[in-house]
Every structure is written in C-alpha cells, then in structure tokens.
Amino acid sequence: MIIDQQADFGAMIWRADPEAIRTAQLTEFRQYVQKQGVDIADAYQELWQWSVDEPTAFWQCFAEFAGVHMEPASGPIRTTDPMPHTKWFPGRHLNFARQLLEGHEGTALLAVAEDGQQTEVSWQQLRHDVAALAQHLRALGVEQGDRVTAVLPNIAEAVTAFLATASLGAVWSICSPEFGPGAIASRFTQLEPKVLIASPGHILSGKDRDNTATLQSVLAEVSSIEHVVWVAGDTAVTEPAIQVPTARWEEIILQDAPLEFTDVEFNTPLWVLFSSGTTGKPKGIVHSHGGALLEELKMLMFHTELRPGDRYLNVASTSWVLWNALVSALGVGATAVLVDGNPTYPSHSRVWEVAAATKTTALGVSAGLIHACEKTGVEASKDYDLSNLKCLQVTGSPLSLDGYRWVYSNVGDVWLSSMSGGTDIGSIFVGGVITEPVYAGHIQVPALGVRVESWDNTGKPTTGKGELVVTDPMPSMPLFFWGDADGSRYRDSYFTMFPGVWRHGDFIEFNESGILIHGRSDSTLNRHGLRLGSAEIYAVVEAIPEVAEAMVIGAEIGAEDYYMPLFIQPAAGFDAERTRADIVAAIRTHLSPRYLPDDIIEMRAIPHTKTGKKLEVPVKRLLQGEAANDVVDLGAIDDAELFAQYAAFARDYLEQRTRAAV
Template structure:
C-alpha cells in the first residue's frame, strides 16, 4: 500500500447504562488513559504491586530499541499468583475450573485441587528429567489436564510450547523440532461432535526424526485404555504417583521465558513467539481485571483453546491470576444442537463471555430462536476476539445475547502482544465495527508508510509507538524476524494490519497488510499452506489467497500449477485437500482449488498474491509494473 485511502465511517454508537462505568474497576477511561501515557512506568508499577513477587524490581523498564526489559531483576513465579496466593488467602475452596466435555461429562475443580494436581504433575515432569529452561510441547484437547500441564511447566521453570490439537503431524513436527522439545505431553484422542479424533498417532508421526524428544506423556481418556508400547511413552497420571505433594516454585527472573507459542508467518515456517514471565503476568492480569471488569463472583467463559494466545491469556494466566472461576468446554457451538452453548451459560451462570465473530455469525444464521430458549440473564460483559467484529454481528450480539444491557468488548491484539491492545472499556460508548481505543498504557496510532499519523477517516498502518510489559521478547531461533516488527515503520511496532481512526480516536481494523489468512479466527500463514501443497508429488507451484467469507472471515483459495505429465481432475483436487488436511489439519484446507498454467510474479520470482486476489474479487490489481509478465 503506497497511497493512503479514505474510508467511509459509520458514526453509530451505543452507550451502556451509567452504572456499568460507576461500578467498574477502571472508572473513567479518559482519566486512566491520560495518567498512563503521562507516566507509563508509574502506571505499570502500580499494577505490578497488586501481584506477589519474591524480590521487587530495580527499575520498571529498560528500553533499548527494539528490546525491552520489564521489572528489571525482579524475581517471581507466575504460578504463585495463579495458585498459591488464592489457596493461602481464603479462596482454596473456590471453584477454579468447570469443564464440560463433548459428551456432556462435567468436572469441577477448586483452587486447592488445581494447586495439588499442578504440584504433582510438576514433580512428575521433574522425575522425567525436565528442568528450568527445558521446552515441553503440549499437544492436547481442551481438558483440565492441558491447563495442569501448562502450569506445571511454569512451576518448575520449563518453557511450554502449546500446539493446537487440530494441527496435523507436519505442523506439529516443525514446532517440536524448532523448539527442540524434550517432552511431548498429549492425549490418546480428542472428542469432537461425538467422534473420536486420534491424537496419539499424529504425535507418533511427528516425533520421527525429532531427536530432542526423550519422553511422550499420554493422557489416556478412552476405554479400554490404549497400551503404551514404546519405552519413551509414559502415562499422564502414572508419573504423578509416588511423587512429593509439594513442589517449591522455581525462582524465575521477570525476563526469563515463560512460553513459546507458534504463530503463522507471512513467509516460511511458523514463528515461535517468546513471552517473558514478569511482563506477561502483569499485562494479562491488568487486562483481565480492567477490560473484562472481572469481579469476585464472576464465571468467565472464553471459548478459545489454549493452543492459541487467547487461551493462554484469557483462559489460563489472566483469570487465574485474578482468582476467577473459569468455564472451559470441548463442545462445538452447534453439537448436539445449536443451543448447547446457551444452555451452558444458563446452567453455570456465566457472567463474562468471550468468543469469536465466526461463532457469532454462525448463530445469526441459525436464528434467534435458539438463544431465546435459554435464560441468558446472568451475562454481564460480552467480548469478541480473533478478527474484526462486523457491525451486523455486533448489533445481533448486543441485542440477542446481551439483551441491550451488556457492554461489548471487540478486542484487537496478537500472539506477539500477549494482551489486549485496543478495545472499548466497559461503560464507554461502543461503536459497531470499531475495535475501540488503546488500553491504558498502550500508545497506538494509524500512520502512513513513513510513520506519520494519517487524518481521521484515512486508512493506514496500525502501529504501537511505545513498548509494553507483555510484548514478545524475540522470535525463537530467529531474532532478525523479531527486529523486523520494530524496524519497518519509523521504529514503531508494526502490527501488519491496516486500520482507520475516527475523530474520537476509535480505531477500526480493516484487515491484514500481509499474507496471513484469518480463517474462523485462526491465523494461517499462506506460506504454510503453499508448502503443504507443493510437498505433494503432482504440484509444481502453488499460491493461496484469502477470499471474504460471510461466516469464516476468510476462506482459502489455492491456485495450482501441476508438474509435467499430470492433468487437472476433480479426483486430484480431493487428493490435494486430503494432503493438506493430513499435513496441517482441517483448518488449513482450501475451500477452492483452481488449476492454472502460470502465476503472477515479480522479476525476482515472488508470487504476487494481491494480483491473484484482485483478479478473483474483480478489483483493480494496482501497480503491476514489477510483474515479470
């Protein structure tokens, strides 16, 4: 994008009941924001002082572009804030986790019980030789054991790398190998729509050639239990037998890595985003408390999976640091019927509900009669995450689910940012289509390619101008890629998103400026899909684009050049879809495949996906002077 472009902005807004603002943790957003940017270090220090540390910091922040250190020389362990301080301060019998399985099975786990299980599993990992700094890959369904494994790693200073249980063996293998994971924690299977999906065999394939893996820990859910044959396979609960009940927390430096989470890159393999213990804890705690306005009696349901950053920040670390009750569920929104989620909200008195626009649009399509069968009166705050919430979906969510009384948080943030960056604070005017304004402590703007702010109503690049505590510290094994985020536009953090700002400072996200596809809220790199296609013996070259989809946000279309001797055929399309599914998982499967003779390329050989996209959508492809043909 070389020139700015004007965007027609709708000025519609909704104002919640004034009592929402009066009762909120934040109170007046403008006042909180102005104070935070006047003295950001004092702002974040005040937040950090609400949490427990073994040793306080010497300085709040050290900033040497593009590297930041937060809470310098402070010592801590995030699990002490998620578990110990609740267990020993009167919340030990409070419910921490409610879990509902795909088959309706339920588990309720108190803070005391969660604390005990985490201690035992942490000691179990130690018995396998896992220690500070070792990487542990967690590839599991959404079950309580997934969260126990994450917290157990954090307890002993091991670095967890959670891989979404919907990814295929190649995607899992590349993440295991990049992180050099010592242990893989998995389950025999996940359940989805009443069907068993085998995970263990995917792990078996993925660890072939992964020399770093010493043990595979298997949660055996299914009856009869599968046999563990290999000498490297051990049972999840058996490693917890006969170990000490207590596990002293590893004393971590605030800047020590807490986890690696892989996110799709615009080119090449997925990027391992590294988050640090201290700043990440402060950022997720602050936003959970102040953006969701989380109170003692709340039940929070974030429908994401811990395989994504949303699950890390707003299922596990943020809400547990707050001492909240969390609902997690393996269920899909329309199985066994489209009332299953609304039934759970009524059953468990969910007060804070955080989901994706894809789910909201699916419910819109199914009709209001489903949610209207249930009492949703417990809901207090609604959130949206993963992609922009379009105005039509906002209106439906506000009216049908929130009954025109719940504030809606359309949150913009990324794996790289660790926490919410833009949203509308509870009690502030809400504008359909706009993510909102920067969270206090965050300096965001919309700029041109030289970093100059563009006028309201003019599209540009979204940037963050100042460091923040929960920012990523590097890209694992690829620090050069980390520096690119901060070096492409005037030394600001460039998010890779196009945006526009209105007169009041509300920011609307217009979409990606790069080649990341957002399918049903999941970031998928075009490069990963293309390399999966090219790995098939019949494919010479492949390019994929995202096409607007009313339900998913993007659907994937692939353009394929076949090798000599192969002819286009419908059977071949099915083979290629299956190939992508086996390599990357069902979320990365193209919705369309078109066989072509050539692809638009620059003279240096780079495929011009924007030209393909423009042709596909009947738009002007823009400047094509760099094209080879």
C-alpha cells in the same frame, strides 16, 4: 443498558448503568492512581494518556494494584533500550504459576465435555495436582529453561500441565490435537523438548478421534523427547507402543508433594506461542513470565472486568493465544470454564447453551461465531438463560454492524467488549472498557499502557485509516523468536517498515465513535490506486443473507496486472444469478464500483487457520503461482481438502491466463 438494538453505524448502542461504572475495577484503579498524587480527570481518555505518557509509573502502579508479588519489591521498571531490546522490571523475580495458584479458594476450573458433562476442580485439588506433576517432571530432570510440550484438548489436565511446567521455570508449548503430525512436528522440532504430555485420543464433533498415528509420527520426528506422560481424558483410545519411557497421568497425581515455585527473573521465557505458519515456517514467539502476567491481568481486570468468583469461558483451542488468557483468569481468582470438543457441535447454539449451564459471567468468542449465529438465526437469550452473562468479548476478526445488532437483539443487555490484539504480544492493542459507551460497529478504546497509532505509508500519524503501529514498548512484546539467534526474523516481522516502531500488519482507523480494524494490511486491496481493507468488503457482502461467508483476494499478477476474485460460501436460499446481482449492487452502493470483483466464485467453504483466520495471504500466493505446500502448513489449517480446491482454481486461472496471452 441497551440504547438501540438496531443502532446505525457509529451510533451509541449500549452503555453501562451508573452503578456498574462506579464499582468498576477500572474506576477503582483510577482512584488508586489519583491517590498516588497523579492529577487526572475521571475520563478514560485521561487515564489512558497518563498510562502512555508515564509508562513506568503506570506499570508500577498496576503491578501494585493487581497484587503482583516481585522480589525485590522495588527497582527499575524498564531499561532505556529501544524496541525490540527493552527489558521490563530487570532483576526482579516472580513466577507466573505462583501468581495464579496462591491465595484462592473455591472452584478453579469447570471443565465441560462435549456431551455436556461438567467436572469441577477446586483450587485445593488444582494445587495438589500441579505439585504432583511438578515433582514428576523434576524427577525426570526437567529444570529451568527446559521445554515441556503437550498435545492436548481444552481439558483440566492441560491447565495443570502448564502450571506445573511454569512452576519449575521450564518453558511450555502446546498444540491442539486437531493439528496434523507435520504441523506439530514443525513446531516442536524447533524447541527440542524433553517431555511430551499427550492424550492418545480426543472427542470432537461426536467422535472419539484416534491421535496415536499422529503422536507416533511426532515422536519419530522430534528426537529430543525423552519421556511421555499419557493423559486418558474422555477418550477410549488406548496408548500406543512407543520407544521412549512413559507414565500415566492418573498415577502421577495420586502422589502427594509440596507445592514449590522457582522464582525467575521477570524476563525469563514462560511459553512459546506459534504463528499460524501461513506465511512460512511457524514463528516460535517467546513471552516472559512477568510480561505475560502483567498484560493478561490488565486485559482481564480492566478490559473484561473479571473479578474473584466470576466464571470466564473463552471459546478457544489450546493452540490459540486466547487459551492462555482463559488460563490467566485464575490470576484474578475467577473460575476458568474449559469447553472440550467442537464448541459449535451439534449447532452454533451450543456456545450459548454451555454459557447458560455454567452460569458464565464473561464469555469470549470469535467474530466469526457471532456472524454464523446471525446467519443461522440463533436466538440465544430466547432459548437459554443468560442472566449471569455480563461481558461478551469478541475478537479474531472485525465484528460487523450486523454482528453488533445481533448481539443486542439476541444476547441481551451485555457489555460487548470488541478487541484486537495478537499472538505476537499475547494481549490486546485496542478493546473495551465498561466505563465508556459502545458504538455500533466500533471497538471502544486503545488499551491502557499501549501507545497505538495509525500511520500512513510515509510514517506520519493519521486519524484516518493506516497501519496499526505501537510507538512505545509493551511488557508482553516477544523476548525473541525461538531459534532466531541474531534477531533478524523478529526485526523483519515488525520493525522494517518503520524502524524502531512496531508495525503489526493490520489496518486501523480512529474516529469519533471509536476504533475500526480493517483487516490485515498485507492482504489489503489496492484497486486502481485506492486501498481498502478486506474487512470492508466482508461487512457489505456477508450482510447478504444468501452469503454464509466470503473471502476477497487482491493479487498482483506479473508486472502490471491485478486480479481481484471474490470467493463466497452459499447459505440457505442461495440463487446464483440473484445473489451475484445483490453482491454487485451492495458493493456499488456501500463502497465503490472500483471494488467490484473480477470474478465471483462459489466454493464449498472459506478456508481458515485452526484458529479461524481466513487464509487470504496464502490464497493470494497461490494466485501468484506458488505451490500449496510452500504457502501454508497444511496441518495447521481447518480443511486441507478444501484448500486443495483453491489451489486447483489458482492453477486453472493461471493456465487460462497463459493461454490467453499466447
């Protein structure tokens, strides 16, 4: 129930009614644990404390509660090796696809085209298609450990292709078709895949986009590909002439085949997810069948309260880790709602229109989308029937106080489950639970089984703002980075600042109202010796109606200088002089005069990765004199022409600085 739509920062804004708490899966799990003889009270904090104090007991209990089938049924839970060498459930066998496909009936997938057309795929049909494609892949010689890659949008065929690959014990990786040929090739050349599954075109923002030149370029670069499966989808673009053998999806799935699974050891690679490539060559992050399964199910069952028959819509491209969470909804018997095309075309209202039309019960969106809806005056519950919506997940970046207020004023009486995790772990560190209140501007709780803490620079725990660290292993931590033979790149990414402890690279703060994420610690502002997360600047500046979006950079220039520009994208009603004055006043009032930017620069837009992350670190590196091609994979960002404008700004700034020094 909504407590106060306009709650102050840190004040209670929503709480569940007693019946929702009583019947929650989290409550059922706590009771299940108590029946095992564990002495814990009914508070979430006690359940969480037990889950991190007794991790082997927690994960064994959860696997049993969630119905995860492993053979043999008993055995060790984890090895005593320290991070990053810990192995979970060693010697136990399972298959991710088996867990998702067996034992469910009804509608498995609900695919929504950009024009609104809906296509339902039953569990029976999905199992049939997975079996048929798996048979085809097997005939091509695909075996456990081989790589199958795809360039597909968020359509039913992408889900089917993943499950067929996983059923064989082969390794899956996918790129969204919006990626450029260089970005795709830089990922797939690392994997040396045997098969590529792709569509010659895709629908985006009302246009049928031709992918053929991109795919021909990828095939020229990735010489290991021996076979291509063409997926027609909704595109009218025809298949290009290529040198490798091909097959058509629609012909493959006409065949009947038995549904078979290759059960693999728990720590066997399932998929490779790639980092954004904003700080160098994209990292191929490898997750296991068992680790991914346990963490995805835990997130969906307890931190989303997803149940059999629910409908789960996660607004994500196939390249974002949230797509993997969307597919994993099948594991709890829910329907995965797949939205193809641009989810904000022709306006930001489309997300809410689709949620209403599909009777979605749990919706996952980025914080950026919420902020855009607030800026553009979207009135979701007024325009659409959202009565089926129970949970609104928000992730991708910190959600502002105004974002919380907009949700409870314009979406309605829903549980807002704000969360933060990462591609790195394929899960969350902190998130929501329906049994606890929601406090405005705050994430609710640390996730079950995750010993997440805030540490200062000396490695001492603090309840205040500090580095987000995880001090005990999680099942979904990467097995390894692809091609990182000695593990040095993996260790350097997470374990150098605090040896033996996972340092994620975010700023986190715990307080009496919950948890705050202050943005990336590697893009932290250090003005006059005072450190501040960029998210705090955004919370203040983006609350100004005339600012659509902002990006602040803190760049060390040379040995002594520090340059802090603020880039802004103007919104309706923008007046340069007045808006600049409003920005200065807001930062002075809400933060400190020390954080006033050196320059306020109007730009056409703010640059992002394909998954919506602001390009703070790449722009910082531009300002430090690096070339655009060296700081980011241009095919992996949303607008290369826009990024070129930032590169030009950086060159001009550095030239002016050099002339001034002469």
